[in-house]
Amino acid sequence: MARLISPSLTHAMAAWLDHCRALNDAAENTLKAYQTDVMGFLAFMTQHHGDAQGLGPIARITVSDMRAWMAHERGRGVGARSLARSLSAVKTFYRWLSEREGFEPTAVLSTRSPKFTKKLPRPLAIDAAAAMIDTVELQARDSWVAARDMAVVTMLYGCGLRISEALSLTGASVPLPDTLVIKGKGGKERIVPVIDAAKDAVATYLRLSPHPVEQHSPLFRGTRGGALNPRMVQKVMEKARLQLGLPATATPHAMRHSFATHLLTAGGDLRAIQELLGHASLSTTQAYTAVDTAHLMDVYNRAHPKA
Known part of the structure; x- marks a missing residue:
């Protein structure tokens, strides 16, 4: 070409x-x-x-x-x-x-972009997200690998991180503080709170890991000590979702979607969720409003006496 x-x-x-x-x-x-x-x-x-x-x-x-x-x-x-x-x-x-x-x-x-229907995020239900984290831990034979996988997925769901953001963390972040400065798309930085479950999961992984924690080395290591490949996280979640009977949309990114949707359902402010996710535009975050509305309408249609 x-x-x-x-x-x-x-x-x-x-x-x-x-x-x-x-x-x-x-x-x-x-x-x-x-x-x-x-x-x-x-x-x-x-x-x-x-x-x-x-x-x-x-x-x-x-x-x-x-x-x-x-x-x-x-x-x-x-x-x-x-x-x-x-x-x-x-x-x-x-x-x-x-x-x-x-x-x-x-x-x-001035050329107009073709119209298309934007795909809504496909989050997991709260109990499915929790089951995913627990089931991911059961996939590996080595206890430290199991703990690592659980820690990564907990960070995705508990902090709303992209997989690339979670795997870019280094030993300089240890022990995990109450908040992390995350560098997202376009180099934009945001501050995200770190829940206790994420702190505990990472601490357990580091206690079992055979690789030393170094300031400039990857926090999440592969079996040979190098940076963990995101494909390995995708594969372990594929195994877990098959065991749980979850759809193919139950991916690492779905954990981030779940984080946002569950916050919104619990009454979270849309602007605050935008900041936590690092979305440049509020319209991107507003997709979660549509997800929440779709869920409510589904519940309504199933419960309505004339349905």
Whole structure:
């Protein structure tokens, strides 16, 4: 795909990705997704116009060109959600490129994103979340590995952490304080309270672990002493959910969803939950309101005498 694009555009792409990496603190997986989406768009424009697309032609893209690209993507089976993500990456690149090169990006930036129904978070019920934590502990033969797995999942549910955030903790956090400063997406920091159950679970794991606690080493270790791979947490939860008869949506991230939903159900303030989760936009957190409403309507429909 890269050879379909001019050297000037290839250079611009690399500079933009460096910009995202340095200023936005974007994760490498995010950068790869950006690159794939934008390179695919630029490759299409090359084939669409039948000649090499340097900075000049790319700066003159029309509304018609944008419609042709989106129709092509839908024609090859790209869903509305994926196309919206690709369009977002293209717009981000164009906004940066237009400022750098001094051209008008309106045709690209004004393109409407395809509509799609946002998936609601799929939290576990309170008793299912507790059962997941207990059952995860039963999956490993080594007691220290069992304690480690339980500690990780307890941190996900008890503190509302993403799996990447939990596994980025180091020995400098030991013993766990009453609050932790967590660096989330985009390098944004937030303060999260640490419940006693999480403190106890981590303390038990560290007491049994054969690996020494060092300030700059990972808090959660793999069996060989390196950083714990998130896939190992996913696998142990897969085993536990099968034993419990829970759906495939019972993933590590579902524990974070459960944390937020259960707080909201207990009367938690939406703004406070937004801060705890590290959401940049309140609209993201408001998805949990829809989850709670959906649960209440389900209870109502099952209990209503005319149901």
